[in-house]
Amino acid sequence: MISEIFELIEEEKKRQDENIELIASENFVSDNVLKACGSILTNKYSEGYPANHAVGNRGRYYGGCQVVDKIEEKCCELWKKVFNTDYHVNVQPHSGSTANFAAYFSVLNVGDTILSMSLNNGAHLTHGSPVSFSGRLFNMVFYEVDENGFIDMEDVKKKALEYKPKLILAGASAYSRIIHFDKFSEIAKSIGAYFMVDMAHIAGLIAAGEHPTPFGYADIITTTTHKTLRGPRGGMIFCKPELAKKIDSAIFPFSQGGPLQHIIAAKAIAAEECLMPTYKEYIHQVVVNCKAMCEEFKKMGYKIITDGTDNHLFLLDLTHKGITGIECQDMLDEHHITLNKNCIPQETRSPKVASGVRIGTAAMTTKGYKEKDFIEVAHRIDKLIDEFMKEKSV
Numbered sequence: 292m293i294s295e296i297f298e299l300i301e302e303e304k305k306r307q308d309e310n311i312e313l314i315a316s317e318n319f320v321s322d323n324v325l326k327a328c329g330s331i332l333t334n335k336y337s338e339g340y341p342a343n344h345a346v347g348n349r350g351r352y353y354g355g356c357q358v359v360d361k362i363e364e365k366c367c368e369l370w371k372k373v374f375n376t377d378y379h380v381n382v383q384p385h386s387g388s389t390a391n392f393a394a395y396f397s398v399l400n401v402g403d404t405i406l407s408m409s410l411n412n413g414a415h416l417t418h419g420s421p422v423s424f425s426g427r428l429f430n431m432v433f434y435e436v437d438e439n440g441f442i443d444m445e446d447v448k449k450k451a452l453e454y455k456p457k458l459i460l461a462g463a464s465a466y467s468r469i470i471h472f473d474k475f476s477e478i479a480k481s482i483g484a485y486f487m488v489d490m491a492h493i494a495g496l497i498a499a500g501e502h503p504t505p506f507g508y509a510d511i512i513t514t515t516t517h518k519t520l521r522g523p524r525g526g527m528i529f530c531k532p533e534l535a536k537k538i539d540s541a542i543f544p545f546s547q548g549g550p551l552q553h554i555i556a557a558k559a560i561a562a563e564e565c566l567m568p569t570y571k572e573y574i575h576q577v578v579v580n581c582k583a584m585c586e587e588f589k590k591m592g593y594k595i596i597t598d599g600t601d602n603h604l605f606l607l608d609l610t611h612k613g614i615t616g617i618e619c620q621d622m623l624d625e626h627h628i629t630l631n632k633n634c635i636p637q638e639t640r641s642p643k644v645a646s647g648v649r650i651g652t653a654a655m656t657t658k659g660y661k662e663k664d665f666i667e668v669a670h671r672i673d674k675l676i677d678e679f680m681k682e683k684s685v
């Protein structure tokens with residue numbers, strides 16, 4: 292008997308094949324990454340770390356780990372190569388959120404102060420939103436963006452001096468400009484705070500040299516592996532070698548049990564793919580495509596947060612168009628264009644409605660889209676918004 296689930300997987304495959312995917316946090320993995328995700332490694336328990344785990348904790352709590360030890364060690368070695376770093380790496384986090392959870396608790400206690408960007412300005416929920424563990428367990432204080440939407444480094448400095456946070460966090464889910472890790476690091480050093488970077492969105496750009504690196508500046512760096520890195524759904528944590536034991540313990544036994552060895556194998560394969568020259572070309576094209584599409588929206592009179600983009604995404608402010616973020620998302624979904632609503636700086640609507648949409652080019656670039664294709668999609672979106680507004684007004 293074929294489970295109904297397999298029919299639904301086919302249905303989802305068709306959706307992914309046919310839709311134009313503009314969600315900035317999504318991508319399409321290779322057949323090899325998929326193969327590893329679906330492998331028999333899912334059968335294996337391996338709590339703990341490989342016997343020769345570099346500088347962190349060592350040893351497994353189960354027998355029969357000889358093979359998965361080799362896979363996990365190889366995975367760590369490959370990711371260090373991708374980012375050209377001697378930082379320690381932990382490849383076990385099940386997701387970006389659990390990576391952030393463990394990263395915070397490796398050096399902080401409940402109630403400690405974290406200085407981060409707020410959700411409305413482009414941060415992730417785990418960066419201190421009251422609906423996330425981060426906002427519930429830590430004393431969160433936030434730096435702002437300036438009137439043009441750029442991170443206000445003067446405000447970072449001011450809030451750092453005012454609140455004396457134990458950790459300063461940089462990184463975002465919906466920020467389209469370069470993040471100046473060197474400046475953040477200087478501020479963190481000046482007050483003796485840990486400096487953490489969540490590079491989940493821009494990790495691929497950092498790996499390919501299209502965004503300044505946080506390595507050398509940050510004490511702890513978290514990431515997801517499924518966005519611009521084009522790997523399986525999961526997370527990773529890098530840290531300075533002196534924090535290795537703290538990071539490892541914060542993942543296991545503090546916040547996770549058995550690692551997902553099938554996903555770790557898939558992460559290793561994704562790292563091998565990132566090391567290929569074609570990956571650099573891919574990421575470069577992602578950035579070129581993003582600029583081209585963003586410029587086209589500007590030509591058509593759209594307002595863009597920060598008036599442009601340096602990375603794989605940009606934010607359309609739809610306020611003057613009269614359509615809300617959720618209306619735009621739902622309407623485009625009906626026309627097989629997938630994106631997501633997004634809050635804009637100084638948002639006046641609830642996050643469930645939002646005044647903007649976020650557009651990313653990583654996924655469709657994997658499918659071979661070039662500048663002209665994204666420009667065509669921009670015009671299609673514009674036409675559909677116009678038609679929607681006309682219908683709404685009658």
Ligand code: PLP
Binds near residue numbers: 463490492
């Ligand atoms: N950090 C950032 C910056 C993100 O954008 C995301 C997800 O979009 C996460 C963390 C959380 O990742 P996950 O969905 O794997 O928990």
